[in-house]
Amino acid sequence: MQWEVLEAKIENWIHFMRIAVKLLYAGERIVCDQIFEGFDSLRDQCLGEVTASSVSMLLSFGDAIAKSKRSPEKLFVLLDMYEIMRELHSEIEMIFKGKACSEIRDSAFGLRKQLAQTAQETFGNFEEAVEKDATKTAVLDGTIHPLTSYVIPIIPFFVAG
Numbered sequence: 001m002q003w004e005v006l007e008a009k010i011e012n013w014i015h016f017m018r019i020a021v022k023l024l025y026a027g028e029r030i031v032c033d034q035i036f037e038g039f040d041s042l043r044d045q046c047l048g049e050v051t052a053s054s055v056s057m058l059l060s061f062g063d064a065i066a067k068s069k070r071s072p073e074k075l076f077v078l079l080d081m082y083e084i085m086r087e088l089h090s091e092i093e094m095i096f097k098g099k100a101c102s103e104i105r106d107s108a109f110g111l112r113k114q115l116a117q118t119a120q121e122t123f124g125n126f127e128e129a130v131e132k133d134a135t136k137t138a139v140l141d142g143t144i145h146p147l148t149s150y151v152i153p154i155i156p157f158f159v160a161g
Helices: 003-035 040-067 072-095 099-136 146-160
Strands: none
Touching (some): 003 040, 040 099, 072 099
């Protein structure tokens, strides 16, 4: 798949993750809570069964991206994907609480960890490329090396942690 097409699909995925968690799954939680009030295990089991396939589909796309070939141009979208999973962490925990939803919850948190690891490895690969390129090309006229200007926008992410 061409990078531009994949990047657009990733942007859509980020948008759909936000909508799915904040609206659809939160709404399903409310409905299950109202219908199965007082029956906690049944409530969580119903929610898990209703949402499992769509959650799995969304997370499998993120997983495929996290496992794909690492390249510097993917770093920013990996960080965007990680950021949405970090943003949704507490909501996923609240919506998919209970033993019956633990697999869904664990899968979402596993994707977040995998995206973080992939982003760190990609950044490491990029750092190696800068070091190798720096030995080949000396910038003596006071300008900023092209690879340095490429990496400057992501430095705050790694400093903030």
